[in-house]
Amino acid sequence: MVRFFLFLLLTVSFAWGEEVKLLTENFYPAGLNVIQVDNPQNLKVVVLYRDKKLTFPALGKKVFFAIPYDSGKFVELQVIRDGKTIYKKFIKVKQKKYRISRITVKSRKLTKKVLERIKRERQLIRKAFSIREEALFTENSFIPPLKNPRMSTPFGAKRIINGKKRSIHWGVDYSAPRGTPVYASLTGKVVLAKELFYTGKTVIISHGAGLFTLYAHLSKIDVKEGQMVKRGQVIGKVGSTGRSTGPHLHFGVYVNSVRTDPSLALKLKW
Ligand SMILES: [Zn+2]
Structure with missing residues (x-):
């Protein structure tokens, strides 16, 4: 129950006055995703999972990023410009079985x-x-x-x-x-x-x-x-x-x- 409540809280995303739009709705391990930003300058998308981190520098207004293969059930997504977090979202990752x-x-x-x-x-x-x-x-x-x-x-x-x-x-x-x-x-x-x-x-x-x-x-x-x-x-x-x-x-x-x-x-x- 506590965990469920915590998850509800965590699904709220925060943006600090800048246009950041997540273009993907469903998230899977090893899934490719896109986030759209107005200004890609000095911007990066960071995926935090377990105790690890993946960084995807913005090379344009559409920033591609991956959910790692070994992500576990939740990842934290952050958009960072010049060391400042401008967007944050907790993402639930659908689980997959591999043969x-x-x-x-x-x-x-x-x-x-x-x-x-x-x-x-x-x-x-x-x-x-x-x-x-x-x-x-x-x-x-x-x-x-x-x-x-x-x-x-x-x-x-x-x-x-x-x-x-x-x-x-x-x-x-x-x-x-x-x-x-x-x-x-x-x-x-x-x-x-x-x-x-x-x-x-x-x-x-x-x-x-x-x-x-x-x-x-x-x-x-x-x-x-x-x-x-x-x-x-x-x-x-x-x-x-x-x-x-x-x-x-x-x-x-x-x-x-x-x-x-x-x-x-x-x-x-x-
Ligand atoms: Zn092969």
Whole structure:
């Protein structure tokens, strides 16, 4: 009873004379959300949860932010300008169950050379996700990266690989025949187009506003780093390169470097 009353109190949001509008109504773990502000200057959106904090700098009037995967039931949202909180809201996060899957992949012995490669590639990916630029798109939604997307593994699935090693699936897998065209989900700039150890032939697009999409295991990459791509433009073909069990597209949506659930991001309008 006390907890319920406390929650009622906490759902009241505060704004200090500035126009701050939350454009999302339902909040899920790993959900992508938008907040609209009148003046993005020196402004950031902060998500506080458990004893952790995620920060999303405003790169325009629409500020994208994520509820973390491990958010728990409540998060606190704050909009801060120059160290001053101008908006505060407690958000109830709808809970989701994630499935557990077992997969078998050909085990490869990781030599020192390969481990060094993996480390190098991790830094490349981190560098790509560190780009902060204004929105490069004028559209108000993502589109699916395949014409007929058939999801085979959802986001957040806990995987048991070869009966032991556990990992969380940080994207969505769509099964499709090798050679199926893959489309840019939103207008942006190609910031990575390379063959990587785990994700095979991989493309990362920066859309600006802190948004990124990732396309992995391609058989062919049709774009170059630095190239601008329009939403719906072919960027590559479905394949099974890298650590993969068969032809499929692994699709990831990120805000800053925070992983979000692509199925939720694809439903978002801003
Ligand atoms: Zn995948």
